[in-house]
Amino acid sequence: MPRQHYGPEAKKQTKRLLEALLAYANHELENCERIQIKFNWKTDSELVVETKVRFLEELTAKAQPDGKLKKEQIKEALHRLEKFLEILEDNRATTQGSEDWHFTLKLWHRRYDKEANLKRFDVEWERRRPEKSKQVTGEDLKESVPHPSPPWQASKHPPKSIPVPEVPEGPVALTSIFYVDRPPIESRSCQTITQAGALIRIKAPRQMGKTSLLDRIVDRAVNEGYRTVRLNLLQAEGAVFSSLDKFLRWFCACVSHKLNLPSQLGDYWDEDRGSIVNCTTYFEAHLLEQIDSPLVLALDEVDRVFQSAEIAQGFFPMLRSWHEEAKTIDIWEQLRLVVVHSTEDYGPLDINQSPFNVGLPVELTEFTPEQVKDLAQRHQLDWQETQVQHLMAMVGGHPYLVRLALYNLAYQDLTLEQLLQDAPTDAGIYEEHLRRHWRTLKENSQLAAALQQVVTAAESVRLETMQAYKLYSMGLIKRIGDRVTPRCQLYQQYFRERLSN
Secondary structure: OOOOOOOHHHHHHHHHHHHHHHHHHOOOOOOOOOOOOEEEEEEOOEEEEEEEHHHHHHHHHHHOOOOOOOHHHHHHHHHHHHHHOOOEEEOOOOOOOOOEEEEEEEOOOOOOOHHHHHHHHHHHHHHHOOHHHHOOOHHHHHHHOOOOOOHHHOOOOOOOOOOOOOOOOOOOOOOOOOOOOOOOHHHHHHHHOOOOOOEEEEEEOOOOOHHHHHHHHHHHHHHOOOEEEEEEHHHOOHHHHHOHHHHHHHHHHHHHHHOOOOOOHHHHOOOOOOHHHHHHHHHHHHHHHHOOOOEEEEEEOOHHHHOOHHHHHHHHHHHHHHHHHOOOOHHHHHEEEEEEEEOOOOOOOOHHHOHHHOOEEEEOOOOOHHHHHHHHHHOOOOOOHHHHHHHHHHHOOOHHHHHHHHHHHHHOOOOHHHHHHHOOOOOOOOHHHHHHHHHHHHOOHHHHHHHHHHHHOOOOEOOOHHHHHHHHHHOOEEEEOOEEEEOOHHHHHHHHHHHHO
16 A cells, blocks of 8 residues: 555545545435445444445546546545544455455434535544645645646645634534534434424523524434424514414414415314314314325424413413324324424413423533534634633533634634633623623513522522522523532623622
8 A cells, every 4th residue: 555645636536435425325326327336324324335446436437527536546545534534444354455345434424414524524634634744745746736836836835624614603504514413412303203293392592502403303304205394483473473363373374385285274264163173173184184204393483482371371282282192093193293492481381281391302411522622623723622621611511602712713813812801791702692691681680689699609509499490591500409500600700790780
């Protein structure tokens, strides 16, 4: 095996082979009958391959007509995937001089997230490259530049391949390299959605990643061949919440529209039966009867319903009853529910009459130090444990707060020291986030007084149960047994100053 190179040409060839394998295994290529490659998806992110080098040559030509790799280039690329990127496991009994290959690819993301895997490839390649290889070597020039280069191309330090910056706002795209799995949350949720009559309830304070997880559950459902309907209740006009009947009619009409089915409310709505029975009959007789696959109904921002006691006390028990019907009535097995809500405001909701104490509860957790370090590396930050500790001392593992910091450190002219110094002030990057909580506290003097006890105490304190619950639901405190402390230094420093005044 010749000496391995990790310059631009080596990266290009290795990535070309990986992309071709993913395209083939995901059935994206046509007219590949002559290419003899056995493959099996062991899991959503583990691909087992058996083939010969010559078929991998043909595959790279099929995937990219002008990008065919030679046999030696194929072998070198396979070895880089194994030894350098450590995502290939060689399953061969003997390896010397063999044209036969049997290996397992262990991807960073799921099989259909090809773009996310290729973006992660770029990040991992640059992160692992020896510093000296980041200079343009003679071998790289010989391979990649057939004619003498003009002087402006002869820099010894070519720019890094940096991912496109993503401002951390809103859900994280399915193809983003900046999404962080929090095992076993993703795998358990995606497995649950395949079960008959499933109900998944995702809850957390704002900006913890609820909608991003919802996107991945819905994506799994689409890949399973299910019908999916997503409703964001923030899109409903205020008049919709004037009565339970009006809300349920709007609900049925929206689901019908997204399924491309006619809205025949008049045929199923009987005022003598009541709105909940009408809505249930409509779903059972009109919607579920007309589709030949499971239906995943994903409801985001259901906090909006909490503002109306009448609607909350009718709508949520109805969803719960649908989930329970699946245990005895076949047609309701087709319906799978995903309900997403913030824990910051339950309003008048009676928690014992809602769907939030049945089904699979998913409470999103903070990032671990290992996950923060990995995310920093994805932002091209060469961090050690010390930088991770300093950031997490200020903001903990809060997903949004961590990502906002890393974004600003990677793509803005800002140092970690500057960021941490300004963080708990109105001049810092967290001003908008902190002001939102501050507005809530100013509207609730009892809650503000309770938080003041917490942020001014030298040790953990005991609060009245409901005050502790509300502050915990807002994400401002953490529990230690039956006592509480500030969730992180950011909240302690910011609110200690304001509440003292």
